Amino acid sequence: MANYDWIVIGAGITGSALGYELAKKGFRTLLLEKDARPDNATYYSYGGLAYWSGTTELTRQICQEGIEIHRNLSEELGADTEFRDIDLVLTIDAQDEPTTVATNYSQFAIAPQVLDVAGACELEPLLNPNAISGVLRFPHGHIHPHKTNLAYQQAFCRLGGELKIEPVVNLLRQGDRIEGVVTDRNQYYAANTVVCAGGLSRMLLKEAGISIRLYFTHAQLIKTPPVDIRLRTLVMPATQKRMLLEAQATAPEIESLWEQPSQDFIAGVLDPGAVQFLDGSFYIGQISEIYTNPQVKIDSAISEAQIRTGMTIILPSLQNLPGTWHRCLVAFAKNSLPLVGEINHLTGAYLFSGFTSTLVFAPPLARHFASWAAQEKDNIIPQLSANN
Ligand SMILES: Cc1cc2nc3c(=O)[nH]c(=O)nc-3n(C[C@H](O)[C@H](O)[C@H](O)COP(=O)(O)OP(=O)(O)OC[C@H]3O[C@@H](n4cnc5c(N)ncnc54)[C@H](O)[C@@H]3O)c2cc1C
Structure with a gap:
């Protein structure tokens, strides 16, 4: 029944980076965004990259990977993110x-x-x-967040990913399995659905009877x-x-x-x-x-x-x-630890949200998430999944 390997809900920086990394791994990926004109946290972000802010071995590694990705991201995505040191x-x-x-x-x-x-x-x-x-x-570090987001989306589409402007109104749920999403005009099926809907993630999941600790x-x-x-x-x-x-x-x-x-x-x-x-x-x-x-x-x-x-x-x-x-x-x-990985007690449903210093954390974690989804060895996502 699954048409897609992955459906990503929300095309702010978390969803766009994750969609791109999943498509890069060869997954058939659909990115769904509700607004044609961006009006989200990514659009209004200052664009700062707090790569100094790691406090544990894990977060220091992510910060280091994050700044390295950003230094080369314009070249990788084929569009200028306006990266600079500041x-x-x-x-x-x-x-x-x-x-x-x-x-x-x-x-x-x-x-x-x-x-x-x-x-x-x-x-x-x-x-x-x-x-x-x-x-x-x-x-x-500093980037132009909206241009970076667009660069991710364009690179995603070049890799064969599909980006559609359709609001997701609910998840397709069969017992403990999430089989896809319902938008205001269609149903889409996927083996895996990941929620990157920023501040609206909580409401969306509540609609499907799922309670998460995201605020x-x-x-x-x-x-x-x-x-x-x-x-x-x-x-x-x-x-x-x-x-x-x-x-x-x-x-x-x-x-x-x-x-x-x-x-x-x-x-x-x-x-x-x-x-x-x-x-x-x-x-x-x-x-x-x-x-x-x-x-x-x-x-x-x-x-x-x-x-x-x-x-x-x-x-x-x-x-x-x-x-x-x-x-x-x-x-x-809570406690500045992002919600990344499987949603507890459900099959086919994932979260990728709630970051502090999102702009530096999301690109490396999207890369780790895609490797983990491809069942490659990854030591980061399992550690974060414990927080969900
Ligand atoms: C003033 C300000 C300054 C900031 N400065 C920094 C900074 O310097 N550095 C930093 O790292 N962070 C900063 N941040 C925080 C950072 O911008 C956010 O954490 C980050 O952009 C969040 O990305 P996101 O993808 O989770 O959410 P968003 O960018 O909000 O994206 C979520 C997307 O999901 C879509 N969506 C929601 N519901 C649905 C649905 N049902 N169906 C389809 N689509 C849906 C929304 O339309 C939206 O486009 C700042 C934030 C603000 C407001």
Whole structure:
């Protein structure tokens, strides 16, 4: 009955990278995406590659493989991902002590350089010296996430993969076996179905009676047109409130609230940050909020004003740039461990989602996943599957 070896649901960076790697292994693969015009987390991503962020032998290996893949990805995919090396500047609030904040980063594979205010402003002249006590500097990579995603999709299609714009409305389930998917106009059968639907993965699987520990934030940001100001680095706060928000939202006592439709159980947070792309446009962000309803209405005027106010403190010259407000869902998993591999107790159903530092993790893990799917020896995917 299976028409395809693999159906991949969702064509953000996780689904596009995985579709490409599966097609490269010779699998007959169908990639299904609901939106013709991208409006997803990948599209609104800053594009940073945190290859310094491995904390265990496993994550350090994935980070190392990730940055090596990215350095050669334009050539491999035959389209420019705009890869470059960039300094990541993590700002430290004026009242905090830089060396104390730096200790929070001691578990990472690469240690940050601690810079005082003068050193920070020499590296990034747009920083407000009065708002910081210093910065942490990491070697970081940068890509254009949307162009990288398109490059993966085009390479996938050249390998014979099929990309269709059709929303998946449910999985085809026979007892404990998933046999394919139902879209708004067709049914497709496959030996294997993998969910890469980002923040909507949880809802989609719930529709099929499958409960997973994957969560999502509502991220909000401002996108500017190309402008003349030049930001040299990628700027984010050293103490990211988003990480705390995610930890709170996955605490055991909160878990059951995720099953209820319109919960707003934790106040939103602002992590002032900015990146400039090679065409001169900026993404300025970011607010993260937790609502269990993916379609919840957010007041864009209030959100935009909050982002601009936060940005004025750190990077004053960006305050009045022209720009449009956007929102998207960002999937995350508990303890920053992605959900990769088989969905427990089911046959033919898999997850590939919930990454932290998705842009550096997804390409190597997609490669490992495809090797594992081809029953080649792989030591990474079985380790991650234990988390599902
Ligand atoms: C402002 C911001 C800055 C960020 N900066 C960074 C960064 O610097 N570095 C980094 O690594 N990460 C960053 N991230 C996070 C990163 O962008 C995301 O983790 C990543 O893009 C998620 O990819 P994804 O494929 O899981 O999800 P998405 O990109 O959201 O893709 C999921 C896709 O599934 C589709 N879909 C959903 N449901 C269905 C369905 N039923 N049928 C068919 N298709 C469906 C959606 O339309 C979507 O296209 C940032 C995120 C934001 C918002």
